[in-house]
Amino acid sequence: MNQQHSSTNEHSPLEQYEIRLKGHIDQRWSNWFEGFAIALKDNGETLLSGPVVDQAALHGLLIKIRDLGLPLVSLTPIQPQQIEHSNIQVGEEA
Numbered sequence: 001m002n003q004q005h006s007s008t009n010e011h012s013p014l015e016q017y018e019i020r021l022k023g024h025i026d027q028r029w030s031n032w033f034e035g036f037a038i039a040l041k042d043n044g045e046t047l048l049s050g051p052v053v054d055q056a057a058l059h060g061l062l063i064k065i066r067d068l069g070l071p072l073v074s075l076t077p078i079q080p081q082q083i084e085h086s087n088i089q090v091g092e093e094a
Helices: 055-068
Strands: 015-022 037-040 045-052 072-078
Touching: 015 055, 045 055, 055 072
Parallel strands: none
Antiparallel strands: 015 045, 015 072, 037 045
């Protein structure tokens, strides 16, 4: 009984996350945060945003945040901007 399972991650884009931290961090931490964009907000928060390969990578990122000692305000998955495609298939006319 050999069943093949296709992974849902094989062809899907990386999940995007926004992570809000209380306090500001310097842009030089971007490499440490695996290329996440760093935005400093006027309210004193830092917004990290970028792709995460899988849940293990997300947990690793949260450990790095913990190690910096900055309080986590929120963690939000972001839906990638997708271009809506019409229901017309190739070879069909509208």
